[in-house]
Amino acid sequence: IEHMPYILKELGYSTFSQTSLYHAKPTTAKIMGGFDYINGIKEPRLYEHGVVEYILGVVTEIDMGRTLLQKLLDRISHLLGTKNYIDAFKFVTEIDHVGDFSDEDKMNFVLNTLNKDSGPTFIHIHLFTPHGRKFDAPPHFSKGKIQDKFWMTDFYDDAILLTDTYFRKVYEHLKNEGILDNTVLIYVSDHGKKWNAVNRVPLAIRFPYRSLTGRYQKNRQIVDIAPTLLKFLGVKTEYDLDGIDMLDDNSLPADRI
Numbered sequence: 001i002e003h004m005p006y007i008l009k010e011l012g013y014s015t016f017s018q019t020s021l022y023h024a025k026p027t028t029a030k031i032m033g034g035f036d037y038i039n040g041i042k043e044p045r046l047y048e049h050g051v052v053e054y055i056l057g058v059v060t061e062i063d064m065g066r067t068l069l070q071k072l073l074d075r076i077s078h079l080l081g082t083k084n085y086i087d088a089f090k091f092v093t094e095i096d097h098v099g100d101f102s103d104e105d106k107m108n109f110v111l112n113t114l115n116k117d118s119g120p121t122f123i124h125i126h127l128f129t130p131h132g133r134k135f136d137a138p139p140h141f142s143k144g145k146i147q148d149k150f151w152m153t154d155f156y157d158d159a160i161l162l163t164d165t166y167f168r169k170v171y172e173h174l175k176n177e178g179i180l181d182n183t184v185l186i187y188v189s190d191h192g193k194k195w196n197a198v199n200r201v202p203l204a205i206r207f208p209y210r211s212l213t214g215r216y217q218k219n220r221q222i223v224d225i226a227p228t229l230l231k232f233l234g235v236k237t238e239y240d241l242d243g244i245d246m247l248d249d250n251s252l253p254a255d256r257i
Contacts, residue, residue: 005034130159
């Protein structure tokens with residue numbers, strides 16, 4: 001499927017994803033073919049198909065069969081005790097520190113990857129510091145307090161402050177390397193506090209030379225990011241993407257959810 005990372009990769013971008021298992025990881029979400037490296041590992045080509053499969057139109061069926069077979073083999077391995085069972089829901093909601101890499105590692109990857117000699121590059125990073133239900137960040141708002149409950153606001157704010165600090169480091173690095181105005185920075189949350197999927201969430205985009213500025217009031221959605229970025233880059237897709245160019249205020253209905 002020609003999703004945004006795939007389109008950018010086809011245009012010659014180096015593409016990277018830094019996240020964790022079950023947290024927007026491309027291989028888990030079956031977003032294949034879009035990234036050169038996922039968490040530092042070259043993207044596996046488990047889902048490549050030959051011409052015959054495409055001609056017969058059975059690509060989807062083959063992928064589904066592979067997925068179901070893998071689930072079956074995993075379950076047998078769990079029952080035989082040869083493979084540890086991972087409860088995906090608990091992994092996402094109950095483990096305090098998650099990730100193949102720490103958030104600091106992910107941000108250092110950006111600092112070490114992007115420089116004045118870099119070619120076109122797309123990096124997707126999913127930070128977990130403010131993920132909850134408990135938070136591990138230097139005390140500022142929570143100084144002198146004990147985190148003895150879930151979702152304590154001062155500790156949550158510390159996590160957000162640390163995330164902001166990471167983002168500032170990237171901004172300053174791009175500025176010092178002289179490539180800030182050759183870069184689009186997108187800062188967005190995938191959900192609200194306590195994983196609420198219908199809350200309003202932060203969305204800020206910094207365009208080169210601050211060429212587009214302002215605060216938009218009509219409702220945008222995360223699905224609008226891909227068509228907005230691709231249109232800004234002058235990229236035409238072969239089919240209509242979900243979402244709306246969020247810079248075209250006239251195309252957004254006033255009552256959009």
